[in-house]
C-alpha cells in the first residue's frame with residue numbers, strides 16, 4: 135500500500151510540511167525521474183532521498199563519502215523505525231554480512247555505501263540481484279576535479295546510469311558553482327536530470343560584522359536594546375568561554391544557558407529542551423549546538439569569536455529566522471581572533487594539504503570580515519550565486535564604511551615589525567609605535583629603535599585595526615609558537631619598496647544600528 139509523500143513525512147519524520155523545493159524533488163524521484171539538487175547545508179537534503187526511498191518499492195542506495203555521517207544517518211533512521219544499514223571499510227566482517235543479508239532479503243529500505251565500495255564488482259553484482267528504489271549520490275561535488283573534495287571513486291559513479299537505467303538517481307550538493315554543476319551533470323550522466331537550484335540567500339537575515347571592543351558590553355547592549363526577550367544563540371570558540379559568558383549573562387538578568395560537548399548529557403538535553411520549548415532563551419554554545427535543532431523563531435545568532443570558515447559562518451547564522459521573520463546575525467571580532475585561529479590551525483595535527491585548505495577557508499572568512507562592499511553579495515558569491523551588488527540590509531549597505539589611505543602608517547607598522555626582529559605580538563608593536571614606556575620596551579631596548587614613537591599620531595585602537603587588517607590580508611603572518619609574533623610576508627615587498635599604496639577600512643566604533651531587513 136503506497137502512501138503519499140506528505141503522509142510519510144508526518145507519520146515517519148513527524149514534520150508537517152515540506153521545506154523549499156523538497157516536495158518537487160521528492161515528486162520527481164517518486165515518479166522515476168532523475169534530479170540534480172543544489173541546496174545549502176541545513177536546507178534538508180537528506181529528506182529528498184530518504185522519503186522517496188520509503189514511498190518507492192525496493193532499497194535506496196545512498197552513496198556518501200563520510201563514514202561518520204553515514205553512521206549518524208543510519209542511527210537517526212533506525213530511531214525513526216526505518217530499516218537502514220551501511221557498508222563501509224570501518225565495519226567488521228560479521229556486520230557487513232548482516233547488512234548484505236538484509237539487503238538480499240529485501241528488508242532494507244536504505245543502504246548507505248562508500249563510493250569505493252560501490253565500485254567493487256562484487257558490490258555491483260549484489261545490487262543487480264535486488265530491487266532498487268533509487269540511487270542517491272550525496273556530496274556530488276566530490277566528482278569535480280576542480281573542487282577541494284575531489285574523490286577519484288566518484289568518477290566511476292556515472293556507470294550506474296548504464297547498469298541500472300531504470301533506477302532513478304539523485305545527486306546532491308551544497309557547494310557547486312556553475313562550472314562544478316555542469317561537471318556533476320556530465321560525469322554522473324545527469325545532463326537530462328531535473329535541476330533544483332535553491333538560493334543560498336536568507337533575505338530576512340541582517341548580516342553584521344563589528345569590531346570587538348568590550349565584547350561583553352557590546353553583547354549586553356545588543357541583547358537588551360535590539361533583542362529583549364528574544365530567543366537566540368551566542369557562539370563561542372571554547373567551552374570555558376561558553377560557561378563564563380552564560381554565567382555572566384545570567385547575572386545580568388538574561389535567560390542564558392550554556393551548551394557544549396563537555397557538559398553532562400542530561401544537562402545538555404535539558405538545556406536544549408528549554409531552548410526549544412520556553413520563550414526567549416539565549417543559548418550560549420560552541421558549534422556543538424545547532425545540528426538538527428529546528429527552532430523556527432530564533433531571532434538572532436551572535437558570534438563572539440570568529441568562525442573558521444564561511445561555510446561554518448553561513449551554517450551557524452542560518453539557524454536564525456527560519457520562520458522568515460527578520461533576524462540578526464551579528465559577529466564581533468578582533469585581531470586576537472585571527473591570531474588564535476591561525477595558531478590553532480597551524481598547531482593541529484592535520485596533514486599539509488588539509489592545513490592549506492583550512493588556511494584558504496579562514497582567509498576567505500577574514501575577507502568577508504574586512505570587505506567594504508555588501509556582505510550578502512560576498513557571501514552568496516562565495517557559494518557561486520549571483521545577487522545584486524547591494525542588498526540594502528547588511529551593515530556595509532546600511533552604513534557604508536569609509537576607507538583611508540594608510541600607506542604611510544602601514545609602512546611604519548611593517549617597519550616596526552621588522553626592526554623588532556619579527557618576534558613580537560600586536561600589543562607590544564603598538565606600544566613601540568606609540569612611544570610607550572613599558573617594562574618590555576626597556577627590557578629589549580626598543581626605545582632606541584628608529585620606529586620608536588613614530589606612530590604617536592594614531593590611537594592604539596587605530597593601530598590595532600591596522601595590524602588586524604594586515605594580518606587578514608596576508609601582509610603579516612602569525613607565528614605558530616603560541617605567542618602570536620607577527621612576521622612580514624612576501625606580499626609586503628611592493629609596499630615597503632614604495633611601489634603600491636594601500637587603503638584600509640576605517641573601523642566603525644559600533645556595529646551598524648539595526649534597521650529592519652525587508653523580507654523579499
Ligand code: ADP
Nearest residue numbers: 149151152153174175176177178179180181426
Ligand atoms: P542538509 O543535508 O541539507 O544539510 P539535513 O537533511 O541534515 O540538511 O536537514 C537539516 C535539518 O532540517 C534536519 O534537522 C532535518 O531534520 C530538518 N528538516 C528537513 N526537512 C524538514 C522539514 N520538511 N520540516 C522540518 N524539518 C526538516
Ligand code: ZN
Nearest residue numbers: 508525528531
Ligand atoms: Zn548588503
